[in-house]
Structure formats: structure tokens, C-alpha cells
Amino acid sequence: MFTAADYTHMAQALRLAERGLWTTDPNPRVGCVIVRDDEVVGEGWHERAGGPHAEINALRQAGDRARAATVYVTLEPCSHYGRTPPCAEALLNAGVARVVVAMVDPNPKVSGQGLALLDQNGIETAVGLLEAEARQLNPGFISRFTRGRPYVRCKLAMSLDGRTALASGESKWITGEAAREDVQRLRARSSVIVTGINTVLADDPRLNVRVPFECKQPDRVVLDTALRIPLDAQILQQEGQIWIATSPTDEESREALEQAGIGVIELLSENGRLDLQALMGQFNDLHYNEVLIEAGPTLSGAFLAAGLVDELVVYMAPHLLGDGASGLIRLPLLEKMEQRVALALKDVRQVGGDIRLTLLTRH
Numbered sequence: 001m002f003t004a005a006d007y008t009h010m011a012q013a014l015r016l017a018e019r020g021l022w023t024t025d026p027n028p029r030v031g032c033v034i035v036r037d038d039e040v041v042g043e044g045w046h047e048r049a050g051g052p053h054a055e056i057n058a059l060r061q062a063g064d065r066a067r068a069a070t071v072y073v074t075l076e077p078c079s080h081y082g083r084t085p086p087c088a089e090a091l092l093n094a095g096v097a098r099v100v101v102a103m104v105d106p107n108p109k110v111s112g113q114g115l116a117l118l119d120q121n122g123i124e125t126a127v128g129l130l131e132a133e134a135r136q137l138n139p140g141f142i143s144r145f146t147r148g149r150p151y152v153r154c155k156l157a158m159s160l161d162g163r164t165a166l167a168s169g170e171s172k173w174i175t176g177e178a179a180r181e182d183v184q185r186l187r188a189r190s191s192v193i194v195t196g197i198n199t200v201l202a203d204d205p206r207l208n209v210r211v212p213f214e215c216k217q218p219d220r221v222v223l224d225t226a227l228r229i230p231l232d233a234q235i236l237q238q239e240g241q242i243w244i245a246t247s248p249t250d251e252e253s254r255e256a257l258e259q260a261g262i263g264v265i266e267l268l269s270e271n272g273r274l275d276l277q278a279l280m281g282q283f284n285d286l287h288y289n290e291v292l293i294e295a296g297p298t299l300s301g302a303f304l305a306a307g308l309v310d311e312l313v314v315y316m317a318p319h320l321l322g323d324g325a326s327g328l329i330r331l332p333l334l335e336k337m338e339q340r341v342a343l344a345l346k347d348v349r350q351v352g353g354d355i356r357l358t359l360l361t362r363h
Helices: 004-018 054-066 087-094 113-120 131-137 139-147 177-188 197-203 251-259 276-285 297-305
Strands: 031-036 039-045 070-073 098-101 124-127 151-159 163-165 192-196 219-223 242-246 262-266 290-293 311-317 343-351 354-361
Touching (some): 004 031, 004 039, 004 054, 004 070, 004 098, 031 054, 039 054, 087 113, 113 124, 131 139, 139 151, 139 290, 151 177, 151 297, 177 311, 177 354, 192 197, 192 297, 197 297, 251 262, 290 297
Parallel strands (some): 070 098, 098 124, 151 290, 192 219, 219 242, 242 262
Antiparallel strands (some): 031 039, 151 163
């Protein structure tokens, strides 16, 4: 069904799509290549939300050479009017002959309709080329439309013996500079970073992105049931929307936060713990694609125990902190081995002097 040339051009479209990794949120990362008579005549990618889609950028480069060409695009061309006109119509108007798509768009406003419009107008279509690779580019966008919640990563750092902080609470720095720079890239691709009030009070983190390339600063959410956060906390001073997730609170406390430009998400709580499932629903309504949890062992464990973590990114440093130090993650007491949390090892690599483990949950 697909030729070697098809694979080559779709692989290039995927590389182009990856250029939007940091800037397209909440839109998907999409790349497009246009080929006529075995020559690439147009390339483009979706560069930022609100801007032209990948197909439009590629068509602009191709000009009249798009007529009778083959188009390779990593996500089904859209068929509805949003902030930009439909890409499927633009391809029709350009007179292309064939459109090869890596994956169908999971958005019900589009799903299958863009391809149907092309088919109905005599344009040859093919779907599924390098689909797995295309899906890896947009796990959160896909998750929002298929599961009703974002894709959730949990970042953790530990010593070789699985410890995250000394008994005194000291934790800076377990990992080296290269690992910390790697975390910045995780933040840069995320829609929102989530932490807990205990982390804020202990470390006063900024949780912003500091990278040498253009990116959108993610929003930040602090889980704070009793509204203990000080208004001079560093996290509240950063660019981007800041939210406090808390139990229903008095109007005066809420107004004080909102006057400081801080949003409030009210959630039901039980035994002092907020409803994390409801929080994910709020995130979905806010169009968050990818969530990064940067929290202590208790909150990280709560998300994991609730079945809300899709991926663990664990940085392991080559040193020992001893038995008195804090453990990696707190989970409910397990009585039988079959109750253990099963993980699938996706990737292992060295980052500076540390090891990065990427693991997928099985739920």
C-alpha cells in the first residue's frame, strides 16, 4: 500500500511536526510535506496555536506546484472552521491528487470528515502510515478526546537507593545539571505543572520554564486544601495562569487570591485529600493536553494510586542517601504481590551523570 518514498516523506513530515513541540498547545503538533514528480515542493508545520496549520504553510511554499501533487500530513486535515479555515478545503482548492495521513483526528468535529471530504471530491487518500510515531507526538491531544482527560506525566528524582530527600528535608540537588536541564524540556512541552502546598512551603519553587528556545510558559496548579500558600511565594510571581486547587472556601479568601490574579479551582475533599478525578475533568475543560506532576512522594503517590498517571519519568543519581532519607513515592499498604503497581519500561538513557528512566503505567 505504501512505497519506500511514502515512508521517507512521512518521516520528514513527522520531523517537521516535532518543531512545534513547545509552541502549539492546546493544538496538536502537525507536519506536512508536498511532493510532485518525486520532488519536495512544499514543507510546513503548525508553528503556534492560532497560526496557520501545517498544510497551509506547506501549500504557501508549494504554490502552483501543489497541483496534482501528493500531500503527506501527520494528522487528518481539519474540515471545520475554527480560528483558521478548513485545511481539507484548502487542499481541494489547490488541486492535489493524493493525501497520505498518518492518523485520523480524534476530535469528533473532524474525525473522518476531512478524509471523507477529500474522497468525495475524487482525491485519493490513504491512512495509517507511521501512525504509532504520529500518536507519540500528541499523547495529550489524543487523550483529551478519547478519555476525557489529559495525558499525565509524573517527574521524580532519586538516589540509587530510591531516596528523594534527607531526613532533614534537604533535597537540592539530587541530580546533576544535565538532568535539571532535561526537566526544563519536559516542562516546556507541558500545558500545566502540578505541585502540592508542602512542596511550595518547603522549597518555594518557581516551576517555570528556562530554556534557550521559544516556548509557551505552562500554567501552574498548587493543591492547597487549607489555603496555606503565602501570597509572596515564588510560584505566584511567574508568567502564565496560576491556579490554587482547594476545598470550597470562604468568599473573602477566594477574593484575595483572585485580586492577586490567581485562579481558584474548588474541589470536594475527603480526609483532607482533594478529588483528583474531578481535577482532571477541570483540566480537560481548560484544554490542557499534557500535565506534569512535580510534587513530593505523598501527592505523586495519590495520583498514581488513583490511576491518573500515564508516564513516570525518574531521574536516578549515582549516590546513596541511606535508610533515614525519604522514599520515592507513598502508596497504600500492599499485602500481596499481585497488588503491586505494574509499569512498562519505555526508555533508559544517560543524562549527564544520571540515568533517566521513562516508564508507562498499565491501566
